Amino acid sequence: MNIFLVGPMGAGKSTIGRLLSTELDLPFFDSDKVIEERAGANIPWIFDVEGEAGFRDRETAVIADLTCQNNIILATGGGAVLKSENRSYLKERGSVIYLKTSVELQIERTRKDKNRPLLQTEDPTQVLQKLMDIRDPLYQEVCDHVVTTDKRNPKLVVSEICRVLNI
Ligand SMILES: Nc1ncnc2c1ncn2[C@@H]1O[C@H](COP(=O)(O)OP(=O)(O)O)[C@@H](O)[C@H]1O
Numbered sequence: 001m002n003i004f005l006v007g008p009m010g011a012g013k014s015t016i017g018r019l020l021s022t023e024l025d026l027p028f029f030d031s032d033k034v035i036e037e038r039a040g041a042n043i044p045w046i047f048d049v050e051g052e053a054g055f056r057d058r059e060t061a062v063i064a065d066l067t068c069q070n071n072i073i074l075a076t077g078g079g080a081v082l083k084s085e086n087r088s089y090l091k092e093r094g095s096v097i098y099l100k101t102s103v104e105l106q107i108e109r110t111r112k113d114k115n116r117p118l119l120q121t122e123d124p125t126q127v128l129q130k131l132m133d134i135r136d137p138l139y140q141e142v143c144d145h146v147v148t149t150d151k152r153n154p155k156l157v158v159s160e161i162c163r164v165l166n167i
């Protein structure tokens, strides 16, 4: 059984994915990390040199590959749901959990991390709200379960994921 985590920046996909993989003793993959490994460069460099379009092409190639595996935990990047082919790979090849998170907490949890190019702006709150307006329907479309992360520490989020998946 594959478990794929989707949701906005700061939802905890990378953090929860790693904890969940330990809990379930399954391999963990973070699509952002695989993208960086394959590119030999970090995400800000990819956005800077290849643009968001170049990053999205890399993201689709990685998601297509990783979702072909079995019994993995995959943390996607927040924009993975933008492309319909990515949504198809995710929906058809595993159980998709949407880590729903308020914009306020997205801001609080991403404030210190400068590795998110889309948030290096004057008003990250406005950016995140706009992204949620576009992406929440896509997260909802692709997911099998919605797990709220507000007011839950990572361990409680992991427990809730296990509960909704009956594992
Ligand atoms: N449920 C949670 N409660 C509090 N902090 C969290 C929670 N989930 C993640 N975090 C913290 O938020 C930050 C962003 O988490 P991360 O896993 O990078 O999110 P994403 O991969 O969805 O962008 C990290 O510092 C992480 O420790």
Ligand SMILES: O=C(O)C1=C[C@@H](OP(=O)(O)O)[C@@H](O)[C@H](O)C1
Pocket: 007, 008, 009, 010, 013, 014, 032, 043, 076, 077, 078, 079, 080, 115, 116, 117, 118
């Ligand atoms: O929301 C997005 O478009 C992005 C989210 C990031 O991943 P996280 O959601 O893990 O921060 C990363 O893929 C890139 O900066 C783009």
Ligand SMILES: [Mg+2]
Pocket: 013, 014, 015, 032, 075, 076, 077
């Ligand atoms: Mg992440």
